[in-house]
Amino acid sequence: MLKHALGRLGHLVLVLWAVTTLTFVMFRLMPGDPTLNFLSPSFSEETRAALLKSFGLDRPMWEQYLIYMANLLRGELGMSFLQGKSVVVLLGEALPNTVILTVVSLSCAYAFGVVAGAFLAFRRGGLVEALAIPSALATRAAPEFWLGMLLLTGFAFQAGWFPTGGALSPGKELGSFSTSLVSGDYWWHLALPALTLMLYLQGLPLLLMRATMLDVLNDEFIVMARMKGLSRWSIVIRHAARNALLPVVTAFALGLGASIGGNVVVETVFAWPGIGRLLVQAVQTADYPLAQGAFILIAAVLVLMNTVADLAYALLDPRVSFGAKR
Amino acid sequence: MSLLSVRDLTVTYDTQRGPVRAVDGLDLDVPAGSITGLVGESGCGKSTLGRALMGVLPDRGKIAAGEVIFEGQDLQTFSASARRALRWRRMAFIPQTAMNALDPVQRLSAQMAEILIERGGLSGREATARSSELFRLVGLDPARLAAYPHHFSGGMRQRASIALALALNPSLVIADEPVTALDVIVQRQVLDVLRELQARLQLSMILVTHDMAVVAYACDRVAVMYAGQIVEAGLAAEVLERPLHPYTMGLTHAFPDVHDSQMSLVPIEGSPPDLHTPPPGCRFAARCPFADARCNNEPPPSRPFGPDHLVACWHAEDATTLRGRAADPQTWAAIA
Amino acid sequence: MTALLQAEGLQKTFHSRGREVHAVQNVSLSVSPGEALGIVGESGCGKTTTARMLLRLEEPSAGRIMFDGADITNAHGRHLIAYRARAQLVFQNPFDALNPRFTIRRSLTEPLRNFAIPVSEHQDRIESVMRRVRLVPAESWLDRRPHELSGGQLQRVVLARALISGPSLIVADEPVSMLDVSVRAGILNVLRDARDSLGLAALYISHDLALIRYVCEQTIVMYLGRIVEQGPTAELISRPAHPYTRALVAAVPVARVEQNREGLPIRGSLSDAPPDPSGCLFRNRCPSVMPRCATEAPTLRTIAPGRMVACHLEGAM
């Protein structure tokens, strides 16, 4: 198990290196003068000179690459053009909002999906199944931002129950992220974007849970459990659910990684000040240092969660953790 | 009196081509304290019968008719919960592929304790002690209780399955091809464990198999099953030495004998009938070298023939001469 | 009679999780035309790996394979194809041995095409081989797909495919273990007839000595990758020399009520292999183990004409 974990961590570092290198290539080798991408015309002479030096933009490409990597390792991501702030600071302000939105919506979606999926596995056929499965598929098929637009129009613009965007009402200012967590206003703003994401995300765990549950219920050891005269409850909870949850847990970890980058459109629709919206703004305004930083952060989270998913699976399934065949 | 007595049992499956009678009007008696071999080729309904006796058929299957009288009570009159209460306490099951039959993500100790605590009403500590005892009984090191099923070899898994089956001291154990997937030496060891425990605990056992040699080695009695029915049943010594049904005769010549280099094997050409549309007469008639017009039209009834020997064949009277002819492959080749 | 297939010092080592597993160690054997050799042993004894190496489906880690006077250990390309046309395999599981999408005709044509047999011969070859495996008339079978056939019929098709290129060697790995009892004899008889009338060399792999006895004159007994005993089948069964062979013979059940039901002269299971590979690998299970067995690996020695055993026991006979 430990060996497996170390192997995965080594793999993680390699993938991270490859992804950051690819990012470098993407941002430097695109058409146009790449050095100009990183220097805003509005910067003062000193700033320009300092940036040129710190990013080695006047040096040959391979030297720039080494400097880029060194900067990355030190957590130095440069200055945003528009906001005139350090990229790291801007990302640090946005990240908690994204994490909160993702964790809240994903947890609700999985809690609902797992229970509903398990229920559907038992209620084969009939009207419930005929309605539930297409609806679960439909929410996965709808564009997230369109779901958001519908909710926004209905509940915010027309009914007026929820704010139309942002994380706080105008005029309100909260000192730190921890104070915003206890602010009712913050949660009130969070409700609609979280609901949108939850609607979009619940389909996967629901269908996955149902499918694996049906799969497991068909396994011979479940037949054996019935032969043993175990109660339905023991069979479902101790044997079926325990086995069926394995892929769902993996999907949760993968979903966590994917959602942090995938929130881009929902954050934009609701003007939710998270990483995704920051990235969209940066890209739209050609604020390349910020775009690059946000991209690397999102990718890093994704790579990390992929590894976590893998480790979680190994941890939960003795067949993997003890080196048996899958 | 029989421990288990099955009368006119019919099990049907719903398939896309309509219902099929996997077990059709079957009679079977299992006396207390004996091992009864249930032998036949695949698809003849052996496994279905085993599951039906346990009361755990797949969703598409159901017992359509008949009685299952176990320890003097007709199980078909039992409520679902009464039936469930009986399971594993009075009758237990040993599956063919123990790998799939054990929960892959739980240690053997947990799977053992589950039965002992939930069904046996033992405390956690008692369950641990009893688990060790059971493991020792089947020749496994109790230290291996902490292992997961995939750590076990095939033979060890089968032993663990036996330990699980014996957990609640059942009076009847149904073993569904328990040694088919095993190598000869392991097969012999597992059979020896079964035989020894049967004798020591005075169990009754139904041993489902396709191998006449396994029956000869381990069983006191044998029931030969073909196309959902018992075609011949009786004491193993009697049935194996003096088979009355041509199918049984064929089966006894279907395996090579390790000590006999002169024997020629007999293939039973053809395949079992489609049970969606069973033939009107004897179900074996189409593959039987001795079948005549009556065999093709009238189903032979099961009738006693000598002490403790039942057979369903119109030609049982001629068995002595047929036996000689059945040993010759040419007799059977004519069918192909 | 010169050997058709000859293997010397075959070795196969797998690497798994940094450990070396010797699946096959120093196996030598030979088969002559018209002769049938059986390899018997429990699963994991290396018998299948040996057969696969002989057919060049697995690369030997060491050793040499000679076929009809030519070294084919490293044959590849054209030479390997030519070898394949003459050395064929009969599979264990007939339900899995035919491409489910191909008709029987296409499955039989595939080797003809690959071995560059002129199209004009195809029909004749197909018909004669179908007659040989007793699937007649051929036309009523050729356009079916595998799922329409029973296990016994499928195995006959598998046999037909193996015979269609006119091979000189047939390797059969547990050819009847997946089949219903009622049809096993039919397959074994077809195999035996084909060998007799075509003068093929045959190699049978099985865990069942009774089956080996029925089809093979010569037998090799393998244990944990090594040959422990070899000789004429009948003698080997009536007077086994190696303690493992003795256990193997005793374990085979017979379809008679009167039989030996004594405990096996063997302990434990295959997984009780000694961790230290020097010495005899069977010593942990052997009823007659001696101190010498732990230190010195027994080599194959001749104990009677044509009989060899790898055991330190003096009176191993």
Add this chain to the structure above:
Amino acid sequence: MLYWTRECPSVRSASRVLRFLRHEPFAVAGGAIYFVIVVVAVFADELAPYDPRAILKLGSRIARYQPISAQHWLGTNSSGRDVLSQVIWGTRSALEVGLTAAIAVVAIGTVLGLLSGYLGGWVDRVITWLADIVLGLPFLPFMLVLAALTHPGTGIVVFSVAALLWPNTARVIRAQVLSLRERAWVEAARVTGCSTTRIMFVHVLPQVLPLAALYGSVAIGWAILAEASASFLGFGDPTAISWGVMLQEAYANQALSRGAWNWFAPPGAAIMAMVLAGFLISRGSERLLFPKLADQ
């Protein structure tokens, strides 16, 4: 099951198709949706009541924000264009993007999955490694950055889908090939003298094609969603008439605060219907192609 059915193959397959239609209403519904979309795309010129780009007038004034009416079944948008006509024309770009991207992604995924599954060894390691890297690239951000650094348009969408979504297909195909490779009939192909290439492409590939097609029908959906998201964020082809562009225009022109449902509900519903159709078909055909799953 227990007994082999002995009917001639054509009867079998015909009855299988009939059974399929009766037992798989989902797949039938999905197929029907696709049929409608294709018909609408082909006959868009005839079906659309107006030129989707025409700025319609009401007298001398531009006909902005017209509600649903007999003239405009779905009303008009802020620039006076007919919404229904735009939805109808949108089917074309949806099909175009969806099909090209799906074909590209499935082709790449299938070939790489086949190579890595069958050949194993270093080929497998390289492809798995590539897939791991690609799985570490967040899809939407990648597409946005790429679009921003080059030029926005459907080309970027198709490229991003093909470049980033192939690992899903490849992984499934690889797993399938790995299990096929263990099958005796694949080994039999080797024994009967087939070359590696022949085994891969003549014996194994046909077995995985249905699975690839299954992923294709889902990939069409992902591509359309990707195009819609890109357009919505302003990185689509601004001159195209697509559902994504319509949603972006609606969002940017205060359709939400005006409650102009008729403008943004239909294109989103169209996207949903088309993506859903892919899901439904893949579910239905999964049960047809892999009947073992259907028993569950």
